Amino acid sequence: MKKEFTLQLSPQEAYDPIIFQEVILKKAGLPVDSTDVVARQVKRSIDARGRNVKVNILAELFVKETPPAMLDHRPEYKNVGNEDPIIIVGAGPAGLFAALRAIELGVKPIVIERGKDVRSRRRDLAAINKDHVVNPDSNYCFGEGGAGTYSDGKLYTRSKKRGDIRRIMEIFVAHGATEEILVDAHPHIGTNKLPKLVEDLRESIRQFGGEVLFDTRVEDFILEGNEMKGVVTQHGDKITGIGVILATGHSARDIFYLLHKKEITIEAKPFALGVRIEHSQNLIDSIQYHCGLDRGPYLPASAYSLVHQTEFKKKQRGVFSFCMCPGGFIVPSATAPGELVVNGMSPSRRDGKFANSGIVASVELEDLPEYQKFGPLAAMEFQADIEKKAWLYGGKTQAAPAQRMVDFVEKRVSSNLLDTSYQPGLNSVEMRDVLPDFISERLAMAFKAFGQKMKGYYTNDSQLIGLESRTSSPVRIPRDRESFEHVQIKRLYPCGEGAGYAGGIVSAAMDGERCAERLIEAYVK
Known part of the structure; x- marks a missing residue:
């Protein structure tokens, strides 16, 4: 039997698991030493408006019943190593979640990241802090996981129309985040835990046939008429695919210069x-x-x-x-x-x-x-x-x-x-x-x-x-509202914060998923 409770508790009652168990059992009229029950919090938020801080909680109590798993979304990935690829420029949350969604839909992603893998980035971050040396390809903004990796990992967003927030959260949990992020009103992961989570996201991409290329900076686009066919790296390598998702973040000024040079429509943005x-x-x-x-x-x-x-x-x-x-x-x-x-x-x-x-x-x-x-x-x-x-x-x-x-x-x-x-x-x-x-x-x-x-x-x-000064991108790369495709160039999908369509980890991840879906729907038979 399952019972639900809406509670307003003291911080100790809310955050001490033993005391919380006793409180909810008393609320249900059950002995505090009951052994065939499971209590868990579903939603939790702090109310500090009064003199005494309270914690609002939505809780579930299962009596003589095994509670269902907290995770509803369990994406089924299959090996896509032999499928035609899409190209994803940028390995921030938009790029990584676009890649995972592509795999889920049976398409191979090739993720191209100008910076280093998440652990190698640490040496460059130390160089900025201690020696004041800035590596333009590997820093707090550029590298695996993007600007969000070495950050608070805030997962709160108001962008509820962009996609399924719960799905994004559960994918994070499946890759190492605690289930607390499913409960707290303003969840966060933490800069000390994000690198391992980002690594696990990358390994899922590689495990199922995707590619992730580091130290690879895009320096040119391959265009045929008004269609984007691929990119050229700083090494002169040409990488082609079905389409290009551009998820380079809000600080990739060289990409904005390149778009402008190529006369690809962009807009100044507040x-x-x-x-x-x-x-x-x-x-x-x-x-x-x-x-x-x-x-x-x-x-x-x-x-x-x-x-x-x-x-x-x-x-x-x-x-x-x-x-x-x-x-x-x-x-x-x-x-x-x-x-x-x-x-x-x-x-x-x-x-x-x-x-x-x-x-x-x-x-x-x-x-x-x-x-x-x-x-x-x-x-x-x-x-x-x-x-x-x-x-x-x-x-x-x-x-x-x-x-x-x-x-x-x-x-x-x-x-x-x-x-x-x-x-x-x-x-x-x-x-x-x-x-x-x-x-x-x-x-x-x-x-x-x-x-x-x-x-x-x-x-x-x-x-x-x-x-x-890097609160958001000062440039927008315009796209069609429905198709998410660039308004001028076919097979180009501007994505995430850098394109002007997201404002944080979760909204960028949702935007990455939507861009992958639209590209695949339009061009994969």
């Missing part, structure tokens, strides 16, 4: 620009959980989500938090020498002493009149120039320009900076010299407003660390 804000995690916990400086052993490190509408020179623009990383750290995410970009990530336990989040302001194309001469590359060229400027103000290394929050708002250079999770170091500057006026003025307005929404957030015990 994006967002700002900084990383770093507070102590204890401070954020005390604000969110009303708990002083100790949240206790049961509650996870707290997160926040903030947004504020600003007006500058009669233009309304939003300022919002982006990729908030509880208990995390800030990392250098440049993809070429001579530029500075930062990003945030967290380990699975989120047990670091700092909390960081991107705080960014919308950049619309009308904000960039002097860049219109670059046509569809206008926003990208602006983004690149700001990153070069940040590198100069950081001291021409991967040290990041930084400033305490109140000092920034009050327009004074910080006499000293706080401890930080950012390993390459910080350089105290006036961040208004780095950021354009229409960004810095909006950020200053927003920080004060955020301090009203979260008492204690606006403090000089936090600091701005710049530059957060």
